[in-house]
Amino acid sequence: MPTDTTPTGSQTPGRGGLYARLSVAQKRTVWAWGFLAVPILFYVVIRFYPTGNAMVLSFQEWNLLGDRTWAGLDNYRTLVADPVFWQVFRNTFAYLLLGTPISLVISFVIAYHLDQVRFLHGTIRALYFLPFMTSAVAMAWVWRWFYQDVPIGLFNNMLASVGIPQISFLRSTTNALPAILAPAIWAGLGFQIIIFMAGLRAIPRSFYEAAKIDGVSSWTVLWEITLPLLRPTIVFIVVLSSIGFLRIFDHVFNMTSADPGGPLNSTKPLVLMIYQTAFSSYDMGYAAAQTVVLFVILLVVSLIQLRLLRDR
Amino acid sequence: MSQLILRDLVKRYGTTQVLHSINLTVEQGEFVVLVGPSGCGKSTTLRMIAGLEEISGGTIEIGGRVVNNLEPKDRNIAMVFQNYAIYPHMTVRRNIGFGLKTAKLSKAEKNARIDEVAAILGMTEYLERKPAQLSGGQRQRVAIGRAMVRDPAVFLFDEPLSNLDAQLRTQMRLEIKKLHTRVGRMMIFVTHDQVEAMTLADRIVIMKDGHIQQIGTPAQVYHEPANTFVAQFIGAPQMNLLKAEGTGTGVRLWNGVEIAVPGIQIAPGRPVSFGIRPEDLKSDASAVLSGTVTVAEPLGAETLVYVDVDGVEVTATAPGRTPPRAGDRIGLGLSGDNAHLFDSASGQSLRTARA
Known part of the structure; x- marks a missing residue:
């Protein structure tokens, strides 16, 4: 282990201690590993060990109290045969495939225009960033109120005042998922806008000025200069927001707390299913198997995105 | 067109x-x-x-x-x-x-x-x-x-x-x-x-x-x-600008040395800036001015010398082969033909056209 070589620094060169006899490069290595040892130890204990343990657990039966008994591939067989799992699987990808592109486009459009605004720039930026800093639980409950029926809900009151029949948002199996996705997208926008604006700022002004002198349209500038040069920013945001949407939990849980993931599992994402399997059914082995599936999905999606969007 | x-x-x-x-x-x-x-x-x-x-x-x-x-x-x-x-x-x-x-x-x-x-x-x-x-x-x-x-x-x-x-x-x-x-x-x-x-x-x-x-x-x-700004901006090393006053046929420098400047009349006592480029101010036995070399910069073909002349540092040129060294006392020769004269207050050139 690297901790064995952590330098003491107490030996003086004249005594010819082990440390003193090392070359400068070796001493540097000793220090580097000395510092790295702390986070490595932390990651091994806090991250890698539980991850490995969960993978082992996915092949076992365990109810938290009794013994862990070997179950082989039973958990995975149950999973494949479970219609709820496939519903949840579809939901998870619906969050991903709707959430990532929508949030990407909205945050880019806002960042692009905000970048050109000088008046109250800081204030407007802060307003967009505010949802990101707000607790997801509080936000979910406020949105839940927005979605209520007449005469409580904000949206339905607005619809009613212009004579449109009210819409059942959270109690409809078709509307509930988009209704939960909306605040989730909104909450993440501030962060994505900040990242996009940093990316936009990094493009030299003379690139735009040269294009202006060449007289190309602003559409061409957007597609041929701005977006290609934002590629690293876009990759970063796509990967990060994809992981975020694949792991969506708190918005769903708080907006459907009477029947988490409902109605009829229509909003239930994988993380919520794992939570219920583990802490409502106490079926730890089955939950671990689901976790492994989620891990594989996250890994595969991220790798595909990185490969597709890599700089060619 | x-x-x-x-x-x-x-x-x-x-x-x-x-x-x-x-x-x-x-x-x-x-x-x-x-x-x-x-x-x-x-x-x-x-x-x-x-x-x-x-x-x-x-x-x-x-x-x-x-x-x-x-x-x-x-x-x-x-x-x-x-x-x-x-x-x-x-x-x-x-x-x-x-x-x-x-x-x-x-x-x-x-x-x-x-x-x-x-x-x-x-x-x-x-x-x-x-x-x-x-x-x-x-x-x-x-x-x-x-x-x-x-x-x-x-x-x-x-x-x-x-x-x-x-x-x-x-x-x-x-x-x-x-x-x-x-x-x-x-x-x-x-x-x-x-x-x-x-x-x-x-x-x-x-x-x-x-x-x-x-x-x-x-x-x-x-x-x-046209003025002292242009005179000092163009040309490297910079033109020397020395305090002087008119004598009618030329100028008297700050240290009392009189220099005849042909083709120009300056009222006696009128304060002017006397500009001379380093290449027109050469280490020379004729020694219109003299002073102590503070720094010598050999450039090969010639040597730039910074000379303390009666408390004012001027830049001059010396031969490349036998350069003076710091601490040497040298004479500097110049000709009024190469001089640029500027009004002390406005900095504008007093000589609009030269023959």
Whole structure:
């Protein structure tokens, strides 16, 4: 282990201690590993060990109290045969495939225009960033109120005042998922806008000025200069927001707390299913198997995105 | 006849006026360099000609047409930027061709144009490369190529050489000059480097604090500087400016030495600045002035010496082969013919034309 070589620094060169006899490069290595040892130890204990343990657990039966008994591939067989799992699987990808592109486009459009605004720039930026800093639980409950029926809900009151029949948002199996996705997208926008604006700022002004002198349209500038040069920013945001949407939990849980993931599992994402399997059914082995599936999905999606969007 | 005329050009940012009534006429095919210290308004002037900055007052006329309210693309100009502004994600061909995006030419014609420009610049073999695979000088050529491909009436250069190392800068300077001879178009070049200005320009415009100080050929601004600013800005090492007063037929320097200056009458007792370039102030036995060498800088052909003459440090030249050393006491010879005289208060030259 690297901790064995952590330098003491107490030996003086004249005594010819082990440390003193090392070359400068070796001493540097000793220090580097000395510092790295702390986070490595932390990651091994806090991250890698539980991850490995969960993978082992996915092949076992365990109810938290009794013994862990070997179950082989039973958990995975149950999973494949479970219609709820496939519903949840579809939901998870619906969050991903709707959430990532929508949030990407909205945050880019806002960042692009905000970048050109000088008046109250800081204030407007802060307003967009505010949802990101707000607790997801509080936000979910406020949105839940927005979605209520007449005469409580904000949206339905607005619809009613212009004579449109009210819409059942959270109690409809078709509307509930988009209704939960909306605040989730909104909450993440501030962060994505900040990242996009940093990316936009990094493009030299003379690139735009040269294009202006060449007289190309602003559409061409957007597609041929701005977006290609934002590629690293876009990759970063796509990967990060994809992981975020694949792991969506708190918005769903708080907006459907009477029947988490409902109605009829229509909003239930994988993380919520794992939570219920583990802490409502106490079926730890089955939950671990689901976790492994989620891990594989996250890994595969991220790798595909990185490969597709890599700089060619 | 294609001319560029700036009439009473003014630029204000809010209440701060940065350009004060700039008047300049550039003839067809002329190479004009705008030079001055940073913040003098030279880049602003160029950007106003390009259409990248609003004009607060006055007019800009290109080829007999007032262009104040025209978009940059309609002004028949092209610009080369200090950081080249070439797009890192496009090949050299696409970068050069970007200027032709809006041109009404067929694809084949556009490609022929790009090939032609690339050939002139010696970039043919690099056309399919990305900018990251090019050296600084080659990137600079791509930027110039993008300007050339549009065949504009006016080329604008905004300090295009300042990102290059010294050797490459000298080389590109020469190439730009050759290019000018070849394409014969009007070129306006902004720099803060007086050597670039002297070597490139047909005419130099020297600016300071938003005012034009002098417009003239390199020889004119060097030999007949209009004021002390121009006198000290142009030429390296700087011209010596010494306190003096008129004697009728010449001047009496601060230390009492009298020097006859032919062809000019200065009222006795009138305070003036006596300017003499280091190359006109030579270590010499005739010893009009004498002093102690504080620093000697051997340059090979000659040696620059900084000499303490009665408490004032002057820069002079000494022979390259037998240079004086620091601490030596030497005599300095000069001729009144080479002197520049300026009014002490205004700094304006007292000699408007020299024989």
